[in-house]
Amino acid sequence: MQTAESLEEQAKTVIFFGNEKQVLAILAIADKIKETSKKAITTLQNKGIEVYMLTGDNNKTASAVAKQVGITNYQGEVMPSDKAAFVEKLQADGKTVAMVGDGINDSHALAQANVSIAMGKGSDIAMDVAKMTLITSDLQSIPKALELSKRTVLGIRQNLFWAFIYNIIGIPIAAGVLYPVNGFLLDPMIAGAAMAFSSVSVVANSLRLKRVKL
Template sequence: MQSEHPLAEAMVRHLKAQEVRSLELKNFDSLTGRGVKASLNGNQYVAGNHKLLEEEGVCVAPELALRADALRGEARTVIFFAENKEAVALVAIADQIKQHSAAAIRTLQEQGVEVYMLTGDNQQTAASVARQVGVKNFVAEVLPSEKAAFVKDLQAKGKVVAMVGDGINDSHALAQADVSIAMGKGSDIAMDVAKMTLISSDLLQIPKALKLSKQTVRTIRQNLFWAFIYNLIGIPIAAGALYPFYGFLLDPMIAGAAMALSSVSVVTNSLRLKVQKI
């Protein structure tokens, strides 16, 4: 298999299970966000979406186009196969919605997070999936560069953007986002670009990760606040600020113990994160 796309991998696994014989293709070219093309025995072959067929001038028979529209209405991704500028077949693939996707999106929205879905799938499929998982804002038929441009537009509006992705096509947008999150079972390039990688592919871990990050920042602020107050009071006393008025000098041993206690209090407050419910 020469394509690295997850859908291509799934199809190859299925065909191998059916013991379909493989062929050695020539002039293979992967077209990001559209499909692939190659040649064999002097014939030109194309596999991809309708955008690629239009670019290559491929003719699609009316009955095949009607069948494709019907499948898209069932929230399926349609892949056309063409030989020498003529579509000869199509395959419909349905992405299985993860068990906790709807719950994760609902939780994020309850936390005040605006959720957008960016997909290269067609409008009908995107609308169906968005409806099933509860996403109000979605953009269909976007290329990888357009995903990154969408993130940049949100940032230009003053929004802090977190991007979640797992594929090669998501890497541009992940690099552009303020916070980039890759799924553990995603592509290597997505995990390499992302600032955070979730070990599992459970989307419920995303709102948990955001909640944990907020608790961590809050703890840091608490530590800085109390350390500042502690030193603001303690250092002048240790320096003898009270001696002219009360004749009081702080014993060096007590001062040392007080500084150690300050560190202990900061560490103890930080360890509270381990028992916080997320």
């Protein structure tokens, strides 16, 4: 048992082989933690995002993994339904929850989350349920995806603003709202050019996303 406990403290899951009387062998299984995982979690935390780890592994293994990657909020021995319940609890506390998973056991929680992210090398059901699927298993792609989404939404709002400005100003002038005041009528050629420029400005603003460095 001492050997098993020592292995669990090293973030390894222990499997016992034995007969009816004694343990014959111990097998330790461990998921290799990518070097970029800790950096990705630190990046998310620096952005003010709370990071939680939920795993079906035993508590000692969960504790060891959490310590290695810098996570303070973690739970071990969590069932699939418990993951979904945990997400629901965070939502009840008024938090917007993004769930990242790659296995069948994560599908229920992915469906419950506000934003669900599946890793590209995960199970098919996780990718079917998730709203976003990353083509890599590198956790550093998560903060990059969130930042790209944030910039995309900002671009959409900017485009809507300029489109409304062009129409709010241009349509009344083209309709002759200034004619009774000063006799001004907007030349159809100028009006057409303004509308074309409106479309060009929206497209050009959207293309700025291609130059974003994440």
